[in-house]
Amino acid sequence: xxxxxxxxxxxxxxxxxxxxxxxxxxxxxxxxxxxxxxxxxxxxxxxxxxxxxxxxxxxxxxxxxxxxxxxxxxxxxxxxxxxxxxxxxxxxxxxxxxxxxxxxxxx
Numbered sequence: 001x002x003x004x005x006x007x008x009x010x011x012x013x014x015x016x017x018x019x020x021x022x023x024x025x026x027x028x029x030x031x032x033x034x035x036x037x038x039x040x041x042x043x044x045x046x047x048x049x050x051x052x053x054x055x056x057x058x059x060x061x062x063x064x065x066x067x068x069x070x071x072x073x074x075x076x077x078x079x080x081x082x083x084x085x086x087x088x089x090x091x092x093x094x095x096x097x098x099x100x101x102x103x104x105x106x107x
Contacts, residue, residue, distance in 0.1 A: 030083045040074055044084045045091070052095065059098055061085040 034041065047064045061081045068074045085099045 026079050027083070029077070030080050033077070033080060034083075037074070040068075040076065041084060041087060043068070043074075045088060048088055048095075048098070052098065057098070058100065061099060 044061075044064055047067070048059065051059050061084060065076050065078070065081050068076060082101075085101070089096050089099065
């Protein structure tokens, strides 16, 4: 899914108004990874929605990441997990309390 900034007309992979620092090295690394592997977010999204449909009210993005590692589907940096959770909540704001967020350290 692509998002367009109404003011600049520039397209983004994620909404431009996400509430975290988008000029950090970690964010840039995540964007590069996300561009090369867009299917991973779809997989995260499906796993999260599955957990919601099973009646879970809170969850950990780490569980999904470790599941992917265990199945050897993907090699995912721990630095990327937080961004996948934030993108999900941006797409589905009704689940903003599904994850407990910590601040992301800027570098």
